Amino acid sequence: MKTSRRQFLKLTAAASALPFASMAASAPAVNKPIVISTWNFGKQANEEAWKILSAGGKALDAVEAGARVPEGDPKETSVGLGGLPDSDGRVTLDACIMDEQGNIGSVACLEHIVHPVSVARKVMEKTPHVMLVGEGALQFALANGFKKEKLLTKESEKAWKKWLKEKKYKPVANIENHDTIGIVALDAQGNLSGACTTSGMAYKMRGRVGDSPIIGAGLYVDNEVGAATSTGVGEEVIRIVGCHLVVELMRQGNSPEQACKMAVERIIRKNPDKAKTLQVGFLALSKSGEYGAYCLQKGFTYAVHDSAMNKLFDASSIY
Numbered sequence: 139m140k141t142s143r144r145q146f147l148k149l150t151a152a153a154s155a156l157p158f159a160s161m162a163a164s165a166p167a168v169n170k171p172i173v174i175s176t177w178n179f180g181k182q183a184n185e186e187a188w189k190i191l192s193a194g195g196k197a198l199d200a201v202e203a204g205a206r207v208p209e210g211d212p213k214e215t216s217v218g219l220g221g222l223p224d225s226d227g228r229v230t231l232d233a234c235i236m237d238e239q240g241n242i243g244s245v246a247c248l249e250h251i252v253h254p255v256s257v258a259r260k261v262m263e264k265t266p267h268v269m270l271v272g273e274g275a276l277q278f279a280l281a282n283g284f285k286k287e288k289l290l291t292k293e294s295e296k297a298w299k300k301w302l303k304e305k306k307y308k309p310v311a312n313i314e315n316h317d318t319i320g321i322v323a324l325d326a327q328g329n330l331s332g333a334c335t336t337s338g339m340a341y342k343m344r345g346r347v348g349d350s351p352i353i354g355a356g357l358y359v360d361n362e363v364g365a366a367t368s369t370g371v372g373e374e375v376i377r378i379v380g381c382h383l384v385v386e387l388m389r390q391g392n393s394p395e396q397a398c399k400m401a402v403e404r405i406i407r408k409n410p411d412k413a414k415t416l417q418v419g420f421l422a423l424s425k426s427g428e429y430g431a432y433c434l435q436k437g438f439t440y441a442v443h444d445s446a447m448n449k450l451f452d453a454s455s456i457y
Protein backbone atom coordinates (compact mmCIF):
# COMPACT_ATOMS: atom_id res chain seq x y z
CA MET A 139 0.00 0.00 0.00
CA LYS A 140 3.00 2.30 -0.29
CA THR A 141 2.09 5.07 -2.72
CA SER A 142 4.27 7.55 -4.51
CA ARG A 143 3.69 11.21 -3.79
CA ARG A 144 2.25 11.70 -7.28
CA GLN A 145 -0.27 8.85 -6.83
CA PHE A 146 -1.18 10.16 -3.40
CA LEU A 147 -1.80 13.68 -4.68
CA LYS A 148 -3.83 12.31 -7.56
CA LEU A 149 -6.00 10.23 -5.24
CA THR A 150 -6.51 13.12 -2.82
CA ALA A 151 -7.31 15.59 -5.59
CA ALA A 152 -9.71 13.17 -7.28
CA ALA A 153 -11.49 12.46 -4.01
CA SER A 154 -11.87 16.12 -3.08
CA ALA A 155 -13.25 17.06 -6.52
CA LEU A 156 -16.18 14.67 -6.18
CA PRO A 157 -19.50 15.43 -4.51
CA PHE A 158 -19.97 13.45 -1.29
CA ALA A 159 -22.31 10.75 -2.64
CA SER A 160 -20.13 9.76 -5.59
CA MET A 161 -17.02 10.14 -3.45
CA ALA A 162 -18.33 7.46 -1.12
CA ALA A 163 -18.80 5.17 -4.09
CA SER A 164 -15.45 5.74 -5.74
CA ALA A 165 -13.07 6.76 -2.94
CA PRO A 166 -10.01 4.49 -2.77
CA ALA A 167 -10.46 1.64 -0.28
CA VAL A 168 -9.01 2.30 3.14
CA ASN A 169 -6.52 -0.31 4.29
CA LYS A 170 -7.83 -1.05 7.80
CA PRO A 171 -7.23 -2.31 10.31
CA ILE A 172 -3.45 -1.97 10.21
CA VAL A 173 -0.68 -1.59 12.78
CA ILE A 174 2.93 -0.56 12.17
CA SER A 175 5.83 -0.28 14.59
CA THR A 176 9.55 0.35 14.81
CA TRP A 177 12.44 -2.14 14.67
CA ASN A 178 12.47 -5.94 14.59
CA PHE A 179 10.71 -6.25 17.95
CA GLY A 180 7.79 -4.47 16.28
CA LYS A 181 6.79 -7.78 14.72
CA GLN A 182 5.87 -9.41 18.05
CA ALA A 183 4.32 -6.17 19.24
CA ASN A 184 2.17 -5.98 16.11
CA GLU A 185 1.03 -9.57 16.62
CA GLU A 186 -0.33 -8.65 20.05
CA ALA A 187 -1.93 -5.49 18.69
CA TRP A 188 -3.44 -7.45 15.82
CA LYS A 189 -5.37 -9.73 18.20
CA ILE A 190 -7.30 -6.63 19.26
CA LEU A 191 -7.59 -4.97 15.85
CA SER A 192 -8.71 -8.11 14.01
CA ALA A 193 -11.49 -8.60 16.59
CA GLY A 194 -12.81 -5.10 15.86
CA GLY A 195 -11.10 -3.55 18.91
CA LYS A 196 -9.83 -0.02 19.36
CA ALA A 197 -6.52 1.28 18.01
CA LEU A 198 -5.80 2.74 21.46
CA ASP A 199 -6.04 -0.68 23.15
CA ALA A 200 -4.03 -2.24 20.34
CA VAL A 201 -1.07 0.14 20.56
CA GLU A 202 -0.91 -0.17 24.33
CA ALA A 203 -0.99 -3.97 24.15
CA GLY A 204 1.67 -3.95 21.43
CA ALA A 205 4.00 -1.60 23.28
CA ARG A 206 3.80 -3.76 26.40
CA VAL A 207 5.45 -6.68 24.58
CA PRO A 208 9.03 -5.34 24.38
CA GLU A 209 8.49 -3.49 27.68
CA GLY A 210 8.00 -6.82 29.44
CA ASP A 211 10.81 -8.65 27.65
CA PRO A 212 14.01 -8.68 29.77
CA LYS A 213 16.08 -9.48 26.69
CA GLU A 214 15.20 -6.17 25.00
CA THR A 215 17.82 -3.78 26.31
CA SER A 216 16.24 -0.58 25.03
CA VAL A 217 12.69 -0.72 26.45
CA GLY A 218 11.15 -1.42 29.87
CA LEU A 219 12.42 -4.36 31.92
CA GLY A 220 16.09 -5.06 31.07
CA GLY A 221 16.61 -1.62 29.55
CA LEU A 222 20.18 -0.33 29.74
CA PRO A 223 20.57 2.16 32.59
CA ASP A 224 21.74 5.76 32.78
CA SER A 225 25.32 6.62 33.72
CA ASP A 226 24.46 6.11 37.42
CA GLY A 227 23.11 2.61 36.81
CA ARG A 228 19.42 3.56 37.07
CA VAL A 229 16.89 2.33 34.50
CA THR A 230 14.69 5.35 33.73
CA LEU A 231 11.82 4.98 31.29
CA ASP A 232 9.96 7.38 28.97
CA ALA A 233 6.59 6.66 27.33
CA CYS A 234 3.52 8.32 25.87
CA ILE A 235 0.19 7.50 24.28
CA MET A 236 -2.26 9.46 22.12
CA ASP A 237 -5.77 8.61 20.95
CA GLU A 238 -8.04 9.60 18.08
CA GLN A 239 -9.55 12.48 20.03
CA GLY A 240 -6.22 14.06 20.73
CA ASN A 241 -6.14 12.88 24.33
CA ILE A 242 -2.57 12.44 25.54
CA GLY A 243 -0.68 10.98 28.48
CA SER A 244 3.01 10.75 29.14
CA VAL A 245 5.60 9.76 31.74
CA ALA A 246 9.29 10.58 31.75
CA CYS A 247 12.25 9.41 33.81
CA LEU A 248 10.03 6.83 35.50
CA GLU A 249 11.84 4.15 37.53
CA HIS A 250 10.85 0.69 38.81
CA ILE A 251 7.73 0.18 36.66
CA VAL A 252 7.78 -2.40 33.86
CA HIS A 253 4.96 -0.89 31.77
CA PRO A 254 5.35 2.90 31.53
CA VAL A 255 3.01 2.97 28.51
CA SER A 256 0.16 1.84 30.76
CA VAL A 257 1.08 4.48 33.35
CA ALA A 258 0.99 7.05 30.53
CA ARG A 259 -2.49 5.84 29.63
CA LYS A 260 -3.61 6.26 33.25
CA VAL A 261 -2.17 9.81 33.24
CA MET A 262 -4.29 10.45 30.15
CA GLU A 263 -7.46 8.96 31.57
CA LYS A 264 -7.30 9.77 35.26
CA THR A 265 -5.55 13.11 35.72
CA PRO A 266 -6.15 16.66 34.56
CA HIS A 267 -2.50 16.68 33.34
CA VAL A 268 -0.69 15.25 30.34
CA MET A 269 2.76 14.48 31.71
CA LEU A 270 4.23 13.23 34.99
CA VAL A 271 7.94 12.80 35.62
CA GLY A 272 10.36 11.09 38.00
CA GLU A 273 9.26 10.62 41.61
CA GLY A 274 5.79 12.04 40.95
CA ALA A 275 5.22 9.61 38.10
CA LEU A 276 6.34 6.72 40.30
CA GLN A 277 4.09 7.83 43.15
CA PHE A 278 1.14 8.05 40.73
CA ALA A 279 1.91 4.60 39.29
CA LEU A 280 2.09 2.99 42.74
CA ALA A 281 -1.15 4.69 43.79
CA ASN A 282 -2.78 3.20 40.69
CA GLY A 283 -1.82 -0.38 41.42
CA PHE A 284 1.43 -0.74 39.45
CA LYS A 285 4.05 -2.89 41.18
CA LYS A 286 7.52 -1.63 42.08
CA GLU A 287 10.06 -3.91 40.41
CA LYS A 288 13.77 -4.14 39.78
CA LEU A 289 14.31 -3.30 36.11
CA LEU A 290 18.09 -3.68 35.95
CA THR A 291 18.78 -7.25 34.85
CA LYS A 292 22.11 -9.02 35.45
CA GLU A 293 22.99 -8.63 31.76
CA SER A 294 22.25 -4.89 31.68
CA GLU A 295 24.17 -4.37 34.90
CA LYS A 296 27.14 -6.23 33.42
CA ALA A 297 27.01 -4.06 30.26
CA TRP A 298 26.84 -0.89 32.39
CA LYS A 299 29.82 -1.96 34.53
CA LYS A 300 31.81 -2.60 31.36
CA TRP A 301 30.82 0.84 30.08
CA LEU A 302 31.92 2.42 33.39
CA LYS A 303 35.54 1.43 32.67
CA GLU A 304 35.76 3.96 29.82
CA LYS A 305 32.67 6.06 30.47
CA LYS A 306 32.53 7.27 26.88
CA TYR A 307 29.18 8.56 25.73
CA LYS A 308 28.63 8.63 22.01
CA PRO A 309 25.23 8.08 20.40
CA VAL A 310 26.35 5.65 17.68
CA ALA A 311 23.84 4.60 15.04
CA ASN A 312 22.05 1.24 15.14
CA ILE A 313 23.78 -0.44 18.02
CA GLU A 314 22.05 -1.71 21.11
CA ASN A 315 22.58 1.48 23.07
CA HIS A 316 19.31 2.86 21.77
CA ASP A 317 16.00 1.86 20.15
CA THR A 318 12.43 2.64 20.95
CA ILE A 319 9.16 1.00 20.16
CA GLY A 320 6.88 3.45 18.43
CA ILE A 321 3.60 1.86 17.35
CA VAL A 322 0.66 3.41 15.49
CA ALA A 323 -2.57 1.77 14.37
CA LEU A 324 -5.73 2.38 12.38
CA ASP A 325 -8.69 0.34 13.61
CA ALA A 326 -11.72 -1.07 11.81
CA GLN A 327 -13.71 2.04 12.78
CA GLY A 328 -11.12 4.16 10.97
CA ASN A 329 -9.63 5.68 14.13
CA LEU A 330 -5.92 6.24 14.68
CA SER A 331 -3.91 5.98 17.91
CA GLY A 332 -0.25 5.66 18.84
CA ALA A 333 2.18 4.84 21.63
CA CYS A 334 5.90 5.14 22.17
CA THR A 335 8.08 3.67 24.94
CA THR A 336 11.81 3.43 25.63
CA SER A 337 14.58 3.29 28.20
CA GLY A 338 16.20 6.05 26.14
CA MET A 339 19.84 6.37 25.26
CA ALA A 340 21.94 3.94 27.26
CA TYR A 341 24.27 5.55 29.80
CA LYS A 342 22.57 8.93 29.37
CA MET A 343 23.02 11.61 32.03
CA ARG A 344 20.78 11.17 35.05
CA GLY A 345 17.52 13.02 34.38
CA ARG A 346 17.91 13.06 30.60
CA VAL A 347 14.63 12.80 28.70
CA GLY A 348 14.49 12.09 24.99
CA ASP A 349 11.86 12.59 22.33
CA SER A 350 9.83 9.44 23.08
CA PRO A 351 7.53 10.80 25.84
CA ILE A 352 7.15 14.20 24.19
CA ILE A 353 3.95 14.48 22.20
CA GLY A 354 4.78 16.06 18.85
CA ALA A 355 8.40 14.91 18.98
CA GLY A 356 8.38 11.11 19.48
CA LEU A 357 4.71 10.58 18.62
CA TYR A 358 1.83 12.44 17.07
CA VAL A 359 -1.67 11.43 16.01
CA ASP A 360 -4.20 13.51 14.10
CA ASN A 361 -7.28 11.50 13.34
CA GLU A 362 -8.04 13.60 10.23
CA VAL A 363 -4.65 13.00 8.65
CA GLY A 364 -2.40 10.31 10.07
CA ALA A 365 0.03 9.34 12.80
CA ALA A 366 3.81 9.23 13.13
CA THR A 367 6.44 7.99 15.55
CA SER A 368 10.21 8.19 15.73
CA THR A 369 13.34 6.46 16.93
CA GLY A 370 17.00 7.37 17.17
CA VAL A 371 18.78 10.29 18.79
CA GLY A 372 15.91 12.04 20.54
CA GLU A 373 17.65 15.39 20.89
CA GLU A 374 17.59 15.80 17.10
CA VAL A 375 13.92 14.80 16.87
CA ILE A 376 12.92 17.28 19.58
CA ARG A 377 14.81 20.03 17.75
CA ILE A 378 12.43 19.75 14.78
CA VAL A 379 9.33 18.54 16.71
CA GLY A 380 9.63 15.60 14.34
CA CYS A 381 6.38 13.64 14.47
CA HIS A 382 4.15 16.69 14.42
CA LEU A 383 6.12 17.82 11.40
CA VAL A 384 5.60 14.47 9.65
CA VAL A 385 1.83 14.60 10.24
CA GLU A 386 1.62 18.19 9.01
CA LEU A 387 3.60 17.25 5.89
CA MET A 388 1.06 14.47 5.23
CA ARG A 389 -1.73 17.01 5.67
CA GLN A 390 -0.13 19.00 2.85
CA GLY A 391 -0.51 16.00 0.53
CA ASN A 392 2.78 14.18 0.98
CA SER A 393 2.70 10.40 1.24
CA PRO A 394 3.82 8.91 4.59
CA GLU A 395 7.24 7.96 3.20
CA GLN A 396 7.76 11.34 1.57
CA ALA A 397 6.76 13.14 4.78
CA CYS A 398 9.23 11.02 6.80
CA LYS A 399 11.97 11.76 4.26
CA MET A 400 11.32 15.50 4.44
CA ALA A 401 11.55 15.41 8.24
CA VAL A 402 14.87 13.54 8.03
CA GLU A 403 16.12 16.18 5.57
CA ARG A 404 15.11 18.89 8.02
CA ILE A 405 17.39 17.26 10.62
CA ILE A 406 20.27 17.34 8.14
CA ARG A 407 19.64 21.01 7.37
CA LYS A 408 19.69 21.89 11.08
CA ASN A 409 22.79 19.87 11.79
CA PRO A 410 24.64 18.80 8.62
CA ASP A 411 27.85 17.59 10.28
CA LYS A 412 26.31 15.57 13.09
CA ALA A 413 23.64 14.05 10.84
CA LYS A 414 26.23 11.94 9.00
CA THR A 415 26.92 9.80 12.03
CA LEU A 416 23.75 9.68 14.07
CA GLN A 417 20.57 7.74 13.48
CA VAL A 418 17.01 9.04 13.36
CA GLY A 419 14.10 7.20 11.80
CA PHE A 420 10.47 8.19 11.28
CA LEU A 421 7.52 5.88 10.64
CA ALA A 422 4.10 7.12 9.53
CA LEU A 423 0.60 5.86 8.79
CA SER A 424 -2.08 7.81 6.95
CA LYS A 425 -5.80 7.92 7.60
CA SER A 426 -6.28 5.68 4.57
CA GLY A 427 -3.89 3.02 5.84
CA GLU A 428 -0.85 3.86 3.72
CA TYR A 429 2.43 3.64 5.55
CA GLY A 430 6.03 4.62 5.02
CA ALA A 431 9.32 5.24 6.81
CA TYR A 432 12.63 7.00 6.30
CA CYS A 433 15.88 7.24 8.24
CA LEU A 434 19.30 8.85 8.21
CA GLN A 435 21.48 5.72 8.27
CA LYS A 436 20.77 2.31 6.79
CA GLY A 437 19.48 -0.28 9.22
CA PHE A 438 16.17 1.05 10.54
CA THR A 439 13.61 -1.72 10.25
CA TYR A 440 9.88 -1.53 10.82
CA ALA A 441 7.05 -4.03 11.05
CA VAL A 442 3.65 -3.95 9.35
CA HIS A 443 0.61 -6.07 10.16
CA ASP A 444 -2.63 -5.81 8.17
CA SER A 445 -5.10 -8.41 6.91
CA ALA A 446 -2.76 -9.36 4.06
CA MET A 447 0.62 -9.59 5.80
CA ASN A 448 2.75 -9.54 8.92
CA LYS A 449 6.19 -8.44 7.74
CA LEU A 450 9.40 -6.56 8.46
CA PHE A 451 10.73 -3.91 6.07
CA ASP A 452 13.96 -1.94 5.75
CA ALA A 453 13.36 1.80 5.70
CA SER A 454 15.00 3.78 2.92
CA SER A 455 17.82 5.98 4.12
CA ILE A 456 19.75 9.10 3.19
CA TYR A 457 23.25 7.69 3.81
Ligand code: ASP
Nearest residue numbers: 316317318338348370372
Ligand atom coordinates in the same frame (compact mmCIF):
# COMPACT_ATOMS: atom_id res chain seq x y z
N1 ASP B 1 14.55 8.15 20.72
C1 ASP B 1 15.02 7.52 21.93
C2 ASP B 1 15.63 8.56 22.83
O1 ASP B 1 16.26 9.48 22.36
C3 ASP B 1 15.98 6.43 21.74
C4 ASP B 1 15.88 5.61 20.47
O2 ASP B 1 14.86 5.52 19.84
O3 ASP B 1 16.86 5.05 20.06
O4 ASP B 1 15.52 8.41 24.01
